[in-house]
Amino acid sequence: MVKSRKLVSLALCLTLTATVFTGCGKKGAQKGSTDNVADYDHIYREDKFTLSEEADVSELNRIGAYKDRVYVYGQSYGSDDGNGEFKFLSFKEDGTDVKQFSVSAKASSENETIYFNQAICDGDGNFYMVKNVYNYGEDEDNYDDYYLEKYSSEGEQLWQSQITDTDITGDGIYIIEGRGVLTYGGSKIGLFSEEDGKLIKDYDTGVEYLQQIVPKDNNVLIYTWDDDVYKLQEFSLDDGKVGKDIEFPGSFSNYSYCLQGTYSDLLLLARDGIYTYNYGDSDVTYCCSYIDSDINSDMVEGAVQLSDTEFLLLLMDEEDYTYKLTKVVKVPAEEAKSQEIITLACYWMDSTVRNAIVDFNKSNPKYRISVTDYSLYDTDNDYGAGVTKLNTDIVAGNVPDIVLASTELPMEAYVAKDIFMDLDPLIEADSEFVPDDYLQNVFDSFRRDGKLYSLVPAFSVYTIAVATSAVGGKTSWTMKEMKQIADSKGIEYKDMFGLGYTRNNIMSMAVYLNASSYINWDKHECYFDSDEFKEFLTFMKEFPEDYDYSNYEDTSDYWRKGKALAELEYLGDFDSYKDVLRGTFGEDVTMIGFPTNDSAEGSSGSAIIPTNEICISASTDKKEGCWEFLKSFFSDEYQQKYVDYGYFPVKRSTFEKMADDAMKPETWINEEGVEETYTPTMYVGGTEVEVTPLTQAERDYIVGFIEGVTEHVVYDEEIFNIISEEAAAYFNGQKSVDDVAGIIQSRINIYVNENS
Structure with a gap:
C-alpha cells in the first residue's frame, strides 16, 4: 500500500473553531473583571440526569431547546442505507416525555448524497429539518436540492417543501412565534408556514452574506460583514428592511452561533464557558467556566439551560468520539472555596x-x-x-x-x-x-540577562533550507553571500524562495528569524544603520508589493530545476525534514537560516517557535x-x-525516540487488524516520489541542527511597523537607503531603550 503526502506551501497559522447550538439562561453574576483574583462564582459539578425512557445519544451531535423542550439530533452512518439515517430525540427539561424516531437517508443512486443542515423541535416534539440532496454524477446529471421538512414526534413526515428555487441553503432554522418557520442562507431569508410548509415570504437582505441570524421580538437580528466591519443589525420581517445597528458588548463573533433562549434572550457558548445575554443589557452574563468546572471545552458540542443553576451539556468522549448528555449544577461559592x-x-x-x-x-x-x-x-x-x-x-x-x-x-x-x-x-x-533531561538550548534561548523567566514544553523550528551542494560547508550566510550564489545560478532575487513572496512576507520573515541580528536587548543596542541592513532593504525592493495568486502555477519542482534557491521551513516533526530532503530538493540539504549580520553575536538565522x-x-x-x-x-x-x-518535545528521551522512529518504515493497520509497513509518497512537479525513512547520518544531522538553534522567534509588531513605515519611502524612491536606515535606527533605538 502507498500513501501520499501533498507538497504544500508553508503557512504559519492558528485556527480556532467552535460550534454552538441553541440554549438560554437567566441573568446571573456578571463576567468577572480582570482583577486576576480568586473567582468561585462560575464553578459547576456533574450531577445525575436520567431520561424517563432509554435513548441512545452516542451518534447525536447537536443539541438545542425550544420553550420547555430539549432536543438532540444527528446523522447515523451505521445502517445499510449508504448515508445512514437521521436520528431525532426530544424530552422535557426534567427528562420526561421522551420522543425519539429516525428517518432514512437512503440515496436513490450511488452518486447521491443526503444530509441535513439544521433542525429544530417545537414544544410538541415535532421536528423541522433542512435536508440537502446532492448528486455528483456527470455534469448534466448534477443537482443540489434543498428541502424543508416537518416530522411529527412519532416520525411521520407531515410535509415537505422544496426550497432550492429560493436560493436558501438552510444555514440556520428557527421558529418565530406567531409567524412560522424561518431558515436562511447566503443573503436570503425564507419564512414558511408551520402548518403546510408553504412559503409565506422570502427576503433578500441585500447583504453579501448572512453570517448568522438570531430571533428578537418576533423579528430577527442579522450578523454580517459590511464596510470592512462586522455588524449586528435589526431586520424587519414585516417590510423586509435592514434597520438600525445593534450595540453588543464585546465581539458577537466570540460566541460563534448565538441562538434563541428560553431563560434569557440568548445563550452564548465561548471558548472559556457559557454566557447569557438579554437585549439592552450593558454586558453579557458569565454563568459557567469550563475550566473551573473540570470540563474540557474541546469536547463541548452544545448546551441548554435547565434552570438558573443547571445546564445540560452535549459532550464528545475523548476516547471513542461518541456523544453523551451531562448535567452540571452550580457549586455554592462557600463550598467551592475548599481549594x-x-x-x-x-x-x-x-x-x-x-x-x-x-x-x-x-x-x-x-x-x-x-x-x-x-x-x-x-x-x-x-x-x-x-x-x-x-x-x-x-x-x-x-x-x-x-x-x-x-x-x-x-x-x-x-x-x-x-x-x-x-x-x-x-x-x-x-x-x-533534572535539567539534563531536557534540551537545554531550547530553555537557554528564552533566557534574558542570564535568567530564565519562562519555560517552553515543546517547540517547532523556523529556518531556511538550501541544497548543500549550493553552499558547500557553510552553516550560515550573509545577505551578500546569498545574493552571490543566486547570481551564479541565474536566479532572480524575487524568486529566491519560490513564487508568491511579497515585500511584507520577506520583512515578516526577517523580523521572525533575524531580529537578534540587528538588536541586542541585553546591551540595549541595535544595528539598523549597518551595511548589512541596508543591503537587506535593497534586497526587499526586488520583491513585489502585491502578488496575484489567481494565476496558479505548480512550483513544487522549482528547487530541483534551479528556479529557486532556498525554501522557508517550518519544522515541527521529522516528517517535515524528510519531505524537504526527498521531495523539495531531492538531495542533501543544509538548514542554513536567514542571512545574518556579520556583526551580530551568535545569530544563526534560525529560531525556535514555542508552543x-x-x-x-x-x-x-x-x-x-x-x-x-x-x-x-x-x-x-x-x-x-x-x-x-x-511538535518537537523538549524532553530529551522523547525527542530522541521521535528521531529514531523517523529512521523506521511507516506502518498502518489493515482491514484485518494486521500492522503493515508502507512508503509514503509526495508529488513534485507532477512526479510521484517516495519519502523513505531517514538514514543514520540524516537523523544525526537534523538532531544536531535542532540542538544548535539558540534563538527564539521574536515578532515585535512595533518594530515591524517602524521598518514598514520608513522603508516605504525608499521603495517609492522618495528617500535614499542611507536616510531610511538612519531613521529606522533612531526610532528602534529609542524603542529598545524604552522597553529593555
Missing part, C-alpha cells in the same frame, strides 16, 4: 493547555487553576483589544499568578520591570526536575502550586501529547 485559586491569564489558549488545566484541577486537592482568556475582549472593530487590556493590566501591577506569554506581549519590557519570577531557583530546588511560553508572577503567593502546574507539562504523558500534535 486555593491560582489565576492564569492568556491571549488565547490551545487544547493542550486546557487539558493540562483540567487534569491539574481534578487531581490537585490544594490548588485550582482559574483562567482569564483576554482574546474574548477583542471586538469586531478592534482585534487587538484583548492583548492591549492584558498588557495594561500587567504593567499596572494586576499580574495573575501564571501568564501564557505570546508574540503580542512585550516580554523584554516585563523582564526589565521584574514582573516575572526567575525559574532557575525552582528548578534547582526540585530534585525531580507555549509559561511564566510565573514574581509577586505570587502560590509559588508551590504554580510550579507544580508548570512542571506537569514536562511529564512523559504530556511530552508525548506534543509529539502526537506535531
Whole structure:
C-alpha cells in the first residue's frame, strides 16, 4: 500500500473553531473583571440526569431547546442505507416525555448524497429539518436540492417543501412565534408556514452574506460583514428592511452561533464557558467556566439551560468520539472555596493547555487553576483589544499568578520591570526536575540577562533550507553571500524562495528569524544603520508589493530545476525534514537560516517557535502550586501529547525516540487488524516520489541542527511597523537607503531603550 503526502506551501497559522447550538439562561453574576483574583462564582459539578425512557445519544451531535423542550439530533452512518439515517430525540427539561424516531437517508443512486443542515423541535416534539440532496454524477446529471421538512414526534413526515428555487441553503432554522418557520442562507431569508410548509415570504437582505441570524421580538437580528466591519443589525420581517445597528458588548463573533433562549434572550457558548445575554443589557452574563468546572471545552458540542443553576451539556468522549448528555449544577461559592485559586491569564489558549488545566484541577486537592482568556475582549472593530487590556493590566501591577506569554506581549519590557519570577531557583530546588533531561538550548534561548523567566514544553523550528551542494560547508550566510550564489545560478532575487513572496512576507520573515541580528536587548543596542541592513532593504525592493495568486502555477519542482534557491521551513516533526530532503530538493540539504549580520553575536538565522511560553508572577503567593502546574507539562504523558500534535518535545528521551522512529518504515493497520509497513509518497512537479525513512547520518544531522538553534522567534509588531513605515519611502524612491536606515535606527533605538 502507498500513501501520499501533498507538497504544500508553508503557512504559519492558528485556527480556532467552535460550534454552538441553541440554549438560554437567566441573568446571573456578571463576567468577572480582570482583577486576576480568586473567582468561585462560575464553578459547576456533574450531577445525575436520567431520561424517563432509554435513548441512545452516542451518534447525536447537536443539541438545542425550544420553550420547555430539549432536543438532540444527528446523522447515523451505521445502517445499510449508504448515508445512514437521521436520528431525532426530544424530552422535557426534567427528562420526561421522551420522543425519539429516525428517518432514512437512503440515496436513490450511488452518486447521491443526503444530509441535513439544521433542525429544530417545537414544544410538541415535532421536528423541522433542512435536508440537502446532492448528486455528483456527470455534469448534466448534477443537482443540489434543498428541502424543508416537518416530522411529527412519532416520525411521520407531515410535509415537505422544496426550497432550492429560493436560493436558501438552510444555514440556520428557527421558529418565530406567531409567524412560522424561518431558515436562511447566503443573503436570503425564507419564512414558511408551520402548518403546510408553504412559503409565506422570502427576503433578500441585500447583504453579501448572512453570517448568522438570531430571533428578537418576533423579528430577527442579522450578523454580517459590511464596510470592512462586522455588524449586528435589526431586520424587519414585516417590510423586509435592514434597520438600525445593534450595540453588543464585546465581539458577537466570540460566541460563534448565538441562538434563541428560553431563560434569557440568548445563550452564548465561548471558548472559556457559557454566557447569557438579554437585549439592552450593558454586558453579557458569565454563568459557567469550563475550566473551573473540570470540563474540557474541546469536547463541548452544545448546551441548554435547565434552570438558573443547571445546564445540560452535549459532550464528545475523548476516547471513542461518541456523544453523551451531562448535567452540571452550580457549586455554592462557600463550598467551592475548599481549594486555593491560582489565576492564569492568556491571549488565547490551545487544547493542550486546557487539558493540562483540567487534569491539574481534578487531581490537585490544594490548588485550582482559574483562567482569564483576554482574546474574548477583542471586538469586531478592534482585534487587538484583548492583548492591549492584558498588557495594561500587567504593567499596572494586576499580574495573575501564571501568564501564557505570546508574540503580542512585550516580554523584554516585563523582564526589565521584574514582573516575572526567575525559574532557575525552582528548578534547582526540585530534585525531580533534572535539567539534563531536557534540551537545554531550547530553555537557554528564552533566557534574558542570564535568567530564565519562562519555560517552553515543546517547540517547532523556523529556518531556511538550501541544497548543500549550493553552499558547500557553510552553516550560515550573509545577505551578500546569498545574493552571490543566486547570481551564479541565474536566479532572480524575487524568486529566491519560490513564487508568491511579497515585500511584507520577506520583512515578516526577517523580523521572525533575524531580529537578534540587528538588536541586542541585553546591551540595549541595535544595528539598523549597518551595511548589512541596508543591503537587506535593497534586497526587499526586488520583491513585489502585491502578488496575484489567481494565476496558479505548480512550483513544487522549482528547487530541483534551479528556479529557486532556498525554501522557508517550518519544522515541527521529522516528517517535515524528510519531505524537504526527498521531495523539495531531492538531495542533501543544509538548514542554513536567514542571512545574518556579520556583526551580530551568535545569530544563526534560525529560531525556535514555542508552543507555549509559561511564566510565573514574581509577586505570587502560590509559588508551590504554580510550579507544580508548570512542571506537569514536562511529564512523559504530556511530552508525548506534543509529539502526537506535531511538535518537537523538549524532553530529551522523547525527542530522541521521535528521531529514531523517523529512521523506521511507516506502518498502518489493515482491514484485518494486521500492522503493515508502507512508503509514503509526495508529488513534485507532477512526479510521484517516495519519502523513505531517514538514514543514520540524516537523523544525526537534523538532531544536531535542532540542538544548535539558540534563538527564539521574536515578532515585535512595533518594530515591524517602524521598518514598514520608513522603508516605504525608499521603495517609492522618495528617500535614499542611507536616510531610511538612519531613521529606522533612531526610532528602534529609542524603542529598545524604552522597553529593555
